[in-house]
Amino acid sequence: MSNPQITFRQTTFTGPSLLLTRRRTISRATIHAQLDQLRVNGQYDCFKLKWHPIYDDKSRWPAPLHLFWDSDVAKWIEGACYFLADEYDVEVDAAVRELVAMIRSAQHDDGYLNVHFSVVEPGKRWTNIRDMHEMYNAGHLIEAALAHTQYYRNDLLMEPIAKYIAHIRTRFGPGEGQLRAYPGHPEIELALLRYYSVTRNQDAFDLARFFLEERGNPAGQDGKHFYDWEMEQRDEPRWKRPNSFPMDRSYWYCQAHSPILEQPSVEGHAVRAMYLLTAAADMLHLSKTITAPALATASDWLAALRRLWSNMVDKKMYLTGGIGAVAQWEGFGIDYFLPQGPDEGGCYAETCASVGVMMLAERLLHADPVLDGRYTDVMELCLYNNIMTAMSADGKAFTYENQLASCGSAKSERDEWFVCACCPPNVTRLFGSLGGYLWDYGGGDGKAWVNVHLYTSAEVRFPVGEREVRLEQHSNWPWEGNVLFDIKGAEGLETMIRLHLPAWSKGEFSLTPTPAAGMFKVERGYLCLDPAYVAQNPRFSLDVRGFAPRFIAPHPYTNQRTLTLARGPVVYCIEDADHQWEENHFKDIGIKKGEEVTEEWRVDEKSGEGYFALRSVGWERSPDVVMNGGDGTRRELVFVPFYFRANRGGKGQMRVGLRDDGI
């Protein structure tokens, strides 16, 4: 199964749904707002290779403020192409064409293509692969080119990018005279593998594989760790280090402290870890296909991926799907270190990181020979919570960090843009290719299959032999569990349909028409329908239970004795917009499992968006009352979806986990 960034075009979002609303907003508002930002901030014409005043800024080392501009442009192009496929927009089309022309003009004769090292430090190409993001920028250009060529059906962007890949392939690798390097910020690996999956360019596969296998080699270059070696080449002492390295040689920051296969736990910068593991999963997946080279170490890669995934999901993930507790390295703390906010020890939960988790989960659904609904659970968790919370309902403001509790220094609010602008276009890219995450499918030899991972209202069309099979799902997800399916074109095919049963549903469901005994089974979070049932019932409905509000809590070892409300896949928070008396970020509010929780369908005035709010009661108790006893003040509480926070004004006070006042 190809990547969602390729397959999404087979899916159409149909009837009204929360996901369709977000996609429309992005298509009609966000893409334009982000384009404006690129124009205002300078990225738009950076490939013209003229000097921008910001290039004089020396306040940040080693990565100057503009170092990611190439990727900002590339990610916008990628997202724009995904949405152009959905809905043509003349301004967006014109911008893409102009940007592509500028990128083409910026390429050096030898194929090299990078703004900073063309304009600011032209003599220093590839001298600091650990910190200077050349390969990261290259990776995003590759992804942009893939999206571009798919939509425009021309090679205007692909041509220079292919040349750039060839340039990189020549320079890096295990051969004589090549550098045994790998990027400090992984990204190019997954881009190269996707490039391979489209082009079958063996160089791209080999290069990605080299990067993945070489990473963390303690003696890769002249008997030394590559980052040590290149540091010596730059004549830098080991104690001179980026601020993201708390200690000298903190190579775990970029997952290079040991070879990936030997890493016991997921460490460091969360986005880098996700991009890296997504590539590893894709390499493993591709190695099982006919065209790609088999991987002798496939079982080791599977074990490593499962190990690192479990470490992350079981011990390093917030209830919202956020990952990364520590701001300094934008990444993972130790196991179970998951404070809710910076004033409690840290919370980062970067938007991009959860986009990365979705990408990784999606790839693991293919790389792992066992279809396991736990990957899907996390995919849904991230989508409806830590990712969706990163954009305002109007599509014009964004978050970078997604703390579970606000504090004086980190209010719950959004910005129109960031100096390091990775997150906003990542949401765009993700929603642009979202159709590709909903399901997998295929068929041949009289058989067809569909695995449905995410529910919404959408239709997919895919070929089986010479015919086209169409599967439509229709639901009011994430608010209701009833999903109506309609399969067409599968008459006579032996069609297996697997439907995800989210963990929060506890596997409770019903099917209509009710299947006879033996017509279904449940395996690892998927309800597998027998082809006979599908043949008899091309229209059927699944009713997933578990939409009653429930209390959830983090693992006891987190030392977070808190309760959070959830409903279906949606995790809730409390905001000062509903509680104007609040002045202390809800630190003093406790709730109990026994209390009644009621639902209220609300329609937001400003956005017109509907959602279920939840109501319950709690107790405000000051630290003194908590320590010395006392009842505190009874409070009527309203909870709103975490993804909907910071859309209604207020003081920016918000909390996901409230003090657990039960036992």
Add this chain to the structure above:
Amino acid sequence: MSNPQITFRQTTFTGPSLLLTRRRTISRATIHAQLDQLRVNGQYDCFKLKWHPIYDDKSRWPAPLHLFWDSDVAKWIEGACYFLADEYDVEVDAAVRELVAMIRSAQHDDGYLNVHFSVVEPGKRWTNIRDMHEMYNAGHLIEAALAHTQYYRNDLLMEPIAKYIAHIRTRFGPGEGQLRAYPGHPEIELALLRYYSVTRNQDAFDLARFFLEERGNPAGQDGKHFYDWEMEQRDEPRWKRPNSFPMDRSYWYCQAHSPILEQPSVEGHAVRAMYLLTAAADMLHLSKTITAPALATASDWLAALRRLWSNMVDKKMYLTGGIGAVAQWEGFGIDYFLPQGPDEGGCYAETCASVGVMMLAERLLHADPVLDGRYTDVMELCLYNNIMTAMSADGKAFTYENQLASCGSAKSERDEWFVCACCPPNVTRLFGSLGGYLWDYGGGDGKAWVNVHLYTSAEVRFPVGEREVRLEQHSNWPWEGNVLFDIKGAEGLETMIRLHLPAWSKGEFSLTPTPAAGMFKVERGYLCLDPAYVAQNPRFSLDVRGFAPRFIAPHPYTNQRTLTLARGPVVYCIEDADHQWEENHFKDIGIKKGEEVTEEWRVDEKSGEGYFALRSVGWERSPDVVMNGGDGTRRELVFVPFYFRANRGGKGQMRVGLRDDGI
């Protein structure tokens, strides 16, 4: 009132007590064991200025492993002199004499005196005052010289040290051609002020004052922060930094991020902060004496000291009196960040830091115009818990860090010595001068006064006019609250006695004979006896209540929902030595406030030491049971004093705070 390091000789520890037991152990075992360590590890003869193999070690930067050797020797001399005053020891005496001769021989003609910069980097004196500990070492040499001259009544050590002080005074200060520097590791300030209090050497006072007032000046040297200026002189980039600096210019690490008077909270390396503030408190105290210069900013210093003290005690101190949650900078985390162990996010609680807290609390009792028992509470807390836990009952093994919970990487156990050997001799020094912490006293013009801070069995003698007043206290503290007082030589004097009422006693006490109305009052944690009562009752007894076992808990904002047992000033822990079934560091054990706690007087077989153990019941519940409900396994639990942990073998599993299973 002079410093306890000066006044301790007026106090004699009498009848049996826990403190006397520790002092005897140190005098008879510890001093010798530490001398052996100095001999084995090289410090002993380092002032001979010969090359030691360890000097070749370049693994640590900027401070090499041997950089603190001067202070190791100095601290041992200081402690040895305190105990020699108590009990003569021919071996200790001979070693002090030999060490002093070696130190004298190591001094340069210009007065400079430092091993590293004489042997290893002779050209680099005073080029890295931020990191290279020259002034720290100098400060400990000054303290050693003060102790030496007090015991030996000669100037053999004082003479070279006075010359060294003069050398430093010439080099540093606000004058033309002087460096506006201040030590990265504060220590010399408090030493200089004590030196001043003995010698009235104005240069010493002025230098200490300069260091305190100049610290953190953003534009001290050529318009730059001194540490920036000297970094430029060394041609070092700001991103080259010690591993204790998480970010570039993390000057808060050494309390130099802003002038002390402007610092809103206590930050950075905990020992440095305590030494620095002790000096500030002493400067403030001295400025109120006749001989010392008055301080125009006295009220600002008082406000700063109170502010930083409160921030530390209210928001950054463990239940055991430990401070410092973060290992990387051996210091403070953010407010309320107090995990119990490294596996929960950090816990350092360095021994030296609590010694520093005691020093600071003692000085604040004099610097603050208001006698406030809250300083005394913390002094007692540190003494009986985080400090006493740092040495084994046999006096031969020590801890550096004092986590409140063990984990796989940090077992509850002691070592005979450390590469950075600051803590063991600090315990020696503290216990050597402990008599000076028990009480303050004075008198004249027909009046006398004594403020009793700590209870034990001891006697103090002090002159009032031409007579000698003696006050004896006798008790079984910390196990029982009855303290018998006997004052002699005060006949005809108007004698005010103030007795500390620990916060944990909730101010409950009785006096025998019962005082008549108006014969006493209680003010800020002190019971003030009217001179008429003292005159009528030269023998009286105080009975402090609060020795029933009690449950204590950290502040709710720490996110530590735990309970700990305490009895009087002693905080308890649970150890695997009493619970051989334990395998998970008591992470899964919960206790409840309602449960009965019984006491059991135990005598340790190996050490012969007695203590109250506490017994109660708890519930072992796995994370799964905690999350999903269930009773768990009922467990009989035994608690022992935290200070007595790691004396009885076992697996090194220990915990102070257990999961609170009540509401």
